[in-house]
Amino acid sequence: MSLLSVEDLRLSFGGLAAIDGLSFSVDEAEIVSVIGPNGAGKTSAFNCVTGFYRPTSGRITLRDKNLLGLRPSAVAGLGVARTFQNLRLFGELSVLDNVRAGSHLWLRQSVLDALLHTPRYRRSERECTEQAHHWLDFVGLRGDRYGAARNLPYGEQRRTEIARALARRPDLLLLDEPAAGLNHGEKEEMLDLIRRIQGLGVAIVLIEHDMGLVMEVSERVVVLNFGKEIADGRPEDVRENPAVIEAYLGSDAHA
Missing domain, CATH: 3.40.50.300 (P-loop containing nucleotide triphosphate hydrolases)
Structure with missing residues (x-):
């Protein structure tokens, strides 16, 4: 099949x-x-x-x-994950947060967890950040991970978009x-x-x-x-x- x-x-x-x-x-x-x-x-x-x-x-x-x-x-x-012909990054967000956004499908937290900052929320957010760094390492990003994504050179923005797609597993x-x-x-x-x-x-x-x-x-x-x-x-x-x-x-x- x-x-x-x-x-x-x-x-x-x-x-x-x-x-x-x-x-x-x-x-x-x-x-x-x-x-x-x-x-x-x-x-x-x-x-x-x-x-x-x-x-x-x-x-x-x-x-x-x-x-x-x-x-x-x-x-x-x-x-299924994808990238786009024209870049679709969140330009004002940091590079790291752009990739973290790709992790939302597997985050194990509820709205209540987020509101109360429960231990489950903190564990989930920590894992999300670790995974974002992992995928940025995997694609070979050289630029600043904490600055706005729009400030990266074009090729680095391409890498960031692929990292975000991979973060969806x-x-x-x-x-x-x-x-x-x-x-x-x-x-x-x-x-x-x-x-x-x-x-x-x-x-x-x-x-x-x-x-x-x-x-x-x-x-x-x-x-x-x-x-x-x-x-x-x-x-x-x-x-x-x-x-x-x-x-x-x-x-x-x-x-």
Whole structure:
């Protein structure tokens, strides 16, 4: 049984098909990249999986649990975390508190505990802070953890967002263009980080335009064009697929 299964997914906006019959699966601890030209429907697919969009039709399951109709918080509670194409950090909060916010799903405290600062509340808050430091160490954050997140360099903000997602203890992590805006050295570090996340037993679905990174880190690649799936296979096979070459380079690419 696959960890994630997407079957015949369709999504329309005002009669315009953003996703048209997408099907793919992700196994436990597998890295799958979803690629395609701008506007191909990649982020829309992520939004459907995580409950931000409600598909027109199709089926999405996580370990055979139906995700359709669930709120984003409920999807996260089942073990799905994500990052965003445009950073979604709480800019005025500290870096540490941004990552602590990712721990709310597993905090063992009630409203009454928080109001009365009970021993359970104090233990929970201490564990939350320790976990936040752990994940910031894991992603290799170099910047100030106690300053506002908006003051970090762009690459460090990317790391912080990934640390926050990992603080949710996911089984499936969706990364939306994690290497966008990074320099060559930072991309190499991102490649290493993705592999280390997989080493934790976490499955990863990756949207990325950097084909060097995609071909090096992916076990399978799914290709979209105008909302339709045009290829699904090993990186070396997808790279030579005529339909993929045409989608990226045009019909005269071989000529």
